Amino acid sequence: GKYRVISTKSMPGTRWINLLIQNDCRLEICTEKKTILSVEDIIALIGAKCDGVIGQLTEDWGEELFSALSRAGGKAFSNMAVGYNNVNVDAANKYGVAVGNTPGVLTETTAELAASLSLAAARRIVEADEFMRAGLYDGWLPHLFVGNLLKGQTVGVIGAGRIGSAYARMMVEGFKMNLIYFDLYQSTRLEKFVTGMFLPSPISYGAFLKASGETPVTWKRASSMDEVLQEADIISLHPVLDKTTYHLVNKERLAKMKKEAILINCSRGPVIDEAALVEHLKENPLFRVGLDVFEDEPYMKPGLADLKNAIVVPHIASASKWTREGMATLAALNVLGKIKGYPVWFDANRVEPFLNENAQPPA
Ligand code: GLV
Ligand code: GLV
Helix, strand or coil: CCCCEEEECCCCCCCHHHHHHHHHCEECCCCCCCCCCCCCHHHHHHHHCEEEEEECCCCCCHHHHHHHHCCCCCCCEEHHHHHCCCCHHHHHHHHCEECCCCCCCCCCHHHHHHHHHHHHCCCCCHHHHHHHCCCCCCCCCCCCCCCCCCCEEEEEEECCCCHHHHHHHHHHHCCCCCCEEECCCHHHHHHHHHHHHHHCCCCHHHHHHHCCCCCCCEEECCCCHHHHHCCCCEEECCCCCCCCCCEEEEEEEEEECCCCEEEEEECCCEEEEEEHHHHHHHHHCCCEEEEECCCCCECCCCCCHHCCCEECCCCCCCCCCCHHHHHHHHEEEEHHHHHHHCCCEEECCCCEECCCCCCCCCC
């Protein structure tokens, strides 16, 4: 191989490996056992010559790594993730390194986990499982693990991009929930999903429900986030993490939610003030959360793990075989494409193949 490409982790599938090695790359996959590589670890991996790196969301891709990669002649970095809050894109630009991410292939998988957490929280599935395993079940009772019926309730979606829109579609279509969403921008994607459901020809979904004796579902775009907090029974967070969404859900906003609401987060941990959430959960035992992400991963804020009204899973929203193989393939394509000087690969499902494709090397 002419080009030296490093993957900081082993990734699922073999297609991404074949892509690289069949296209003039010598691929080195880091076998270091520790889960999270430090900046120093990665600088050592990059060494004196490296053309591109596939990295992970646990790594801090900032000034130090991009300057090291640039010094080694590297032109491309891809995160194996759609989120890129671990990547300093300005630093990458400064050192002439193009940055890629892996959107599109994880949309449905991530939305399905948000839906799974919604159901698990509404029906208290984890608590009930623990109860069974603890040998506490001694017979059916009318009050045992009573939860919430989703049908007819309102689902709130905050951040209506690809993932938020797919989640909205699942909850509305699958569970006949009413929908309220908040996004700074009107989401044609989400509105296409819902109007597609409500107004297909020859008969609208609403009319279909009415004709079958069902109450039609309603939907609207909220004019403020508070409107969603106040009206929704389940709220799922799907914004990107940046300065404007850090602690988007704080103590004051939690207080605006219904006492028996359910909050789901499959975006990034710092979108919620997790310490404030722990206090809120303690004070409101009927309030429930489903969390895939945490403010200081891999840690949880003190007290969270003891709460029955919290479901916690270890950042697995994109963890389906198809998706993870797809993410690995896209990450490899990002790096390979840039190295080979191809125009940026693009298809309709993939709107941001490179975040900064016009990056120029420093003069
Ligand atoms: C996972 O969290 C991702 O951003 O892909
Ligand atoms: C990420 O894929 C999003 O825009 O929701």
